[in-house]
Amino acid sequence: MTTDAGGEPPSDPPDDDAGYRLAVVDLLGALAYGELTAFERLADDAAFAPTVGDKAALAAMAVAEYNHFALLRTRLEDMGVSPEEAMDPFMPALEAFHERTAPSDWLEGLVKAYVGDGIATDFYREVSAYLDDSTRTLVLQVLEDTGHSRFAVDRVRAAIEAEPRIAGRLALWGRRLVGEALSQAQRVAAERDALAALLVGGMAHRGADLAEVGRMFARLTDNHTKRMATLGLSA
Amino acid sequence: MTTDAGGEPPSDPPDDDAGYRLAVVDLLGALAYGELTAFERLADDAAFAPTVGDKAALAAMAVAEYNHFALLRTRLEDMGVSPEEAMDPFMPALEAFHERTAPSDWLEGLVKAYVGDGIATDFYREVSAYLDDSTRTLVLQVLEDTGHSRFAVDRVRAAIEAEPRIAGRLALWGRRLVGEALSQAQRVAAERDALAALLVGGMAHRGADLAEVGRMFARLTDNHTKRMATLGLSA
Numbered sequence: 001m002t003t004d005a006g007g008e009p010p011s012d013p014p015d016d017d018a019g020y021r022l023a024v025v026d027l028l029g030a031l032a033y034g035e036l037t038a039f040e041r042l043a044d045d046a047a048f049a050p051t052v053g054d055k056a057a058l059a060a061m062a063v064a065e066y067n068h069f070a071l072l073r074t075r076l077e078d079m080g081v082s083p084e085e086a087m088d089p090f091m092p093a094l095e096a097f098h099e100r101t102a103p104s105d106w107l108e109g110l111v112k113a114y115v116g117d118g119i120a121t122d123f124y125r126e127v128s129a130y131l132d133d134s135t136r137t138l139v140l141q142v143l144e145d146t147g148h149s150r151f152a153v154d155r156v157r158a159a160i161e162a163e164p165r166i167a168g169r170l171a172l173w174g175r176r177l178v179g180e181a182l183s184q185a186q187r188v189a190a191e192r193d194a195l196a197a198l199l200v201g202g203m204a205h206r207g208a209d210l211a212e213v214g215r216m217f218a219r220l221t222d223n224h225t226k227r228m229a230t231l232g233l234s235a
Numbered sequence: 236m237t238t239d240a241g242g243e244p245p246s247d248p249p250d251d252d253a254g255y256r257l258a259v260v261d262l263l264g265a266l267a268y269g270e271l272t273a274f275e276r277l278a279d280d281a282a283f284a285p286t287v288g289d290k291a292a293l294a295a296m297a298v299a300e301y302n303h304f305a306l307l308r309t310r311l312e313d314m315g316v317s318p319e320e321a322m323d324p325f326m327p328a329l330e331a332f333h334e335r336t337a338p339s340d341w342l343e344g345l346v347k348a349y350v351g352d353g354i355a356t357d358f359y360r361e362v363s364a365y366l367d368d369s370t371r372t373l374v375l376q377v378l379e380d381t382g383h384s385r386f387a388v389d390r391v392r393a394a395i396e397a398e399p400r401i402a403g404r405l406a407l408w409g410r411r412l413v414g415e416a417l418s419q420a421q422r423v424a425a426e427r428d429a430l431a432a433l434l435v436g437g438m439a440h441r442g443a444d445l446a447e448v449g450r451m452f453a454r455l456t457d458n459h460t461k462r463m464a465t466l467g468l469s470a
Contacts, residue, residue, distance in 0.1 A: 033287070036287070036290060039297075040281055040282055040290075043275055043281075043297065044278070044282075046275055047275055052268070052319050052322050052326065055271060056271060056318075059301050059304070060301070062274075062278065062301075063298050063302075066297075067298075069291070069294070084287050084288050091287065
């Protein structure tokens with residue numbers, strides 16, 4: 001994906017330091033809890049794995065997510081912030097999302113990981129354009145693909161090739177995932193003013209207008225459609 | 236626990252190389268699959284964690300188990316053995332054990348990890364006395380406590396102090412765990428001749444007799460009783 005919103009990203013925090021700091025703590029807290037639940041989810045998916053090799057592969061990806069979580073926790077501690085307190089506000093939305101989208105089998109788990117992480121990663125990358133250098137470097141580092149994408153695409157495509165009729169069910173599943181993700185994202189945006197302000201304010205700071213916000217969502221949607229196509233599914 | 240079975244451990248593999256090699260592959264395969272399921276189980280338990288700090292602590296322990304698994308897998312590969320094939324024979328017994336002893340809450344998960352891993356660790360340490368130096372060093376390395384024992388004891392004791400009536404239920408749970416573990420261990424011993432021969436043969440090699448086998452089981456039982464007492468539970 002691209003973060004071509006135009007202009008150079010700021011190398012220093014924007015004007016309102018207190019608000020910016022709150023937003024960064026929110027962002028890192030949300031990401032940290034996201035990585036911790038990604039760890040759990042991949043470990044859960046490992047239980048569905050059809051072979052012990054697949055199980056070990058999922059476990060390795062879960063460990064990579066945990067290591068990302070640990071990096072974010074260290075950063076929060078370095079900022080003098082309690083990681084637990086930073087993560088707390090995002091627990092309800094992330095737990096609700098995962099409760100409502102518990103995969104019922106191995107393939108649903110893979111689609112969820114690929115499609116869900118894809119949207120989350122795209123979103124955080126867009127936001128990272130409005131961050132100071134040091135925070136942006138950290139965010140991009142923890143967004144690095146842990147090898148899960150390739151793995152999920154290979155397994156899902158092979159499964160559809162072997163049994164084409166499952167494509168319909170998995171496509172429906174993909175749409176449900178996006179719907180639930182959007183509904184939880186709206187909940188977070190409504191509750192976390194600083195975070196919402198970072199996005200809108202950061203964009204305003206760089207001369208972006210509402211049309212740019214619209215273009216960002218269009219990019220997120222386009223990328224989602226491409227990912228579904230990569231899996232061999234209609235979005 | 237102690238491995239005071241007397242005499243020096245062998246620094247070279249015992250006489251029958253082919254049988255010994257089979258037994259070592261079995262042992263490493265069983266341990267590797269045990270570590271991989273320990274990873275999964277701890278990650279599962281993390282979902283029950285009452286606080287995000289406890290969740291992160293469990294995740295860190297799960298990662299440590301995965302790293303042990305990776306060490307064992309590398310050793311099996313170095314021996315020219317497929318890790319999957321080495322682990323396969325032990326999947327049914329380990330999966331059956333975990334299916335029959337799925338914890339229903341956070342405390343049952345902690346008791347299971349402490350009591351179950353304790354017995355397994357004691358058993359592998361006893362067996363390690365009959366291994367060549369290099370294999371023994373690896374086995375002892377992957378048996379190292381990942382910090383889970385201290386964590387489980389602290390949490391379980393505090394919970395019993397706060398609500399003494401749960402001790403009865405958890406003591407029953409501990410007894411059920413041991414019963415299931417023994418029944419699965421018997422199944423493995425009946426099916427894996429080389430592994431059973433390593434234990435009995437290794438002991439014979441060192442002049443141990445049936446009385447020594449009996450003493451080993453007595454040590455395992457004693458240590459289990461001590462662990463239950465450490466938790467504040469009757470065995």
